[in-house]
Amino acid sequence: MTNENKDNPYQMALKQLDETAKIINLDKGIHKILAKPKRVLTVSLPVKMDDGSVEVFTGFRSQHNDARGPFKGGIRYHPQVTIEEVMALSMWMTWKCAIVGIPLGGGKGGIICDPKKMSNGELERLTRRYAYAISDIIGPYTDIPAPDVYTGGQEMAWIMDTYSTLKGNYDQPGVITGKPIPIGGSLGRNEATGRGLSFTVREASKRQNISMKDATVVVQGFGNAGQFAAQLVEEQGAKIIAVSDTQAAIINKNGFSANELIKYKKENNTIKGFPGSSEISNDELLTTECTILIPAALENQITSENASRIKTKIIAEAANGPTTPEADQILYNNGVLVIPDVLANSGGVTVSYFEWLQNLRREYWKEEEVNDRLDEIMTRAFKEVYDAHLKYNTNMRTASIALAVNRVAEAIQLKGIWP
Numbered sequence: 001m002t003n004e005n006k007d008n009p010y011q012m013a014l015k016q017l018d019e020t021a022k023i024i025n026l027d028k029g030i031h032k033i034l035a036k037p038k039r040v041l042t043v044s045l046p047v048k049m050d051d052g053s054v055e056v057f058t059g060f061r062s063q064h065n066d067a068r069g070p071f072k073g074g075i076r077y078h079p080q081v082t083i084e085e086v087m088a089l090s091m092w093m094t095w096k097c098a099i100v101g102i103p104l105g106g107g108k109g110g111i112i113c114d115p116k117k118m119s120n121g122e123l124e125r126l127t128r129r130y131a132y133a134i135s136d137i138i139g140p141y142t143d144i145p146a147p148d149v150y151t152g153g154q155e156m157a158w159i160m161d162t163y164s165t166l167k168g169n170y171d172q173p174g175v176i177t178g179k180p181i182p183i184g185g186s187l188g189r190n191e192a193t194g195r196g197l198s199f200t201v202r203e204a205s206k207r208q209n210i211s212m213k214d215a216t217v218v219v220q221g222f223g224n225a226g227q228f229a230a231q232l233v234e235e236q237g238a239k240i241i242a243v244s245d246t247q248a249a250i251i252n253k254n255g256f257s258a259n260e261l262i263k264y265k266k267e268n269n270t271i272k273g274f275p276g277s278s279e280i281s282n283d284e285l286l287t288t289e290c291t292i293l294i295p296a297a298l299e300n301q302i303t304s305e306n307a308s309r310i311k312t313k314i315i316a317e318a319a320n321g322p323t324t325p326e327a328d329q330i331l332y333n334n335g336v337l338v339i340p341d342v343l344a345n346s347g348g349v350t351v352s353y354f355e356w357l358q359n360l361r362r363e364y365w366k367e368e369e370v371n372d373r374l375d376e377i378m379t380r381a382f383k384e385v386y387d388a389h390l391k392y393n394t395n396m397r398t399a400s401i402a403l404a405v406n407r408v409a410e411a412i413q414l415k416g417i418w419p
């Protein structure tokens with residue numbers, strides 16, 4: 001572990017809040033309120049395993065702040081889930097929803113488990129037990145979970161069914177988002193993160209006087225977010241010159257076709273060996289000269305070790321936390337515009353919000369409508385963060401958190417503290 005990530009995530013989130021508080025001169029009382037989640041529930045989850053034994057898992061749900069609307073945030077299944085991680089992620093969700101200006105607060109859940117070692121039946125029993133255990137604090141108007149690491153549409157379907165059965169036995173799709181389409185999922189949700197990111201890239205290039213037709217793009221991590229981001233920036237005229245996944249990093253200075261790459265990845269389960277490409281190292285990929293760099297894999301990829309060698313104009317963070325604070329400072333000094341994760345990848349939560357709205361109204365939108373509304377929200381959010389970074393004379397990450405904390409603080413102040 002490097003010095004750059006020695007803090008636990010909650011301490012990192014608190015440090016970020018403290019620094020933002022100074023910049024915006026945050027009221028001390030509000031600062032104290034925001035430093036703690038409103039509620040953190042720990043649940044013990046007994047599950048009958050396939051071999052007849054009983055395992056007891058631990059799960060969490062952290063509800064950070066709901067001053068602007070019901071708590072919202074994913075549920076992750078991972079052996080390394082901790083209460084501090086879930087609390088930090090719930091605070092970041094509060095900021096993310098406030099940045100895009102949707103009327104939701106921040107929440108996050110998790111279960112300490114290794115889903116890759118569990119059968120489908122065991123996962124269903126664990127998921128339903130968790131849904132039962134948190135059923136009194138979630139609901140369509142209180143806390144709306146969603147998928148996160150190693151959870152997806154199937155888990156959301158089980159949670160919705162368990163909750164609906166427990167609470168009066170009628171269908172309540174609005175209790176959760178990220179559902180499969182046949183039970184109330186939204187069109188466009190799958191592409192939403194990559195699409196939202198492509199809108200922020202478009203806006204950033206306008207501010208930097210970059211023509212997308214002349215832009216070259218490097219994507220680290222060719223998964224869900226990376227593939228759609230690549231496809232959609234290519235549609236704007238940019239050329240994808242290097243991509244990577246866990247097995248290889250590849251380059252072709254003449255440009256790849258994003259669609260061909262996606263097809264190849266589907267067939268071969270990797271981009272390694274794509275015709276016409278040469279293999280490079282991960283370090284070479286990140287430091288390839290390009291106009292736009294999209295980290296879409298893991299956290300802590302851009303560090304003080306490589307930041308000064310990065311030769312790009314814009315970094316659009318599809319991944320959560322790919323840049324360390326030290327690297328952020330180096331990039332800012334070098335004039336690289338970083339579109340931070342809380343803004344760049346917020347297309348996902350925005351379309352989750354659309355899914356929830358559709359569920360509450362019992363109506364369904366065409367994909368075109370979802371995409372148009374997403375464009376409107378992302379474009380506005382980008383402008384507000386960009387203007388704030390000029391106003392506070394700081395990087396885009398600090399500016400976005402400052403904007404968010406101001407919005408949440410205003411809501412708390414207006415409502416007052418009662419009882």
Ligand code: NAD
Binds near residue numbers: 296
């Ligand atoms: P995914 O699993 O579909 O894709 C991740 C990709 O990264 C895979 O292709 C994998 O091969 C690659 N990868 C993993 N380790 C790598 C490494 N060391 N070097 C290069 N490539 C590597 O996941 P995803 O849903 O696309 O999520 C990617 C990131 O985006 C995560 O940080 C996630 O939290 C974030 N994110 C995703 C969404 C979403 O809606 N999918 C929303 C917000 C944030």
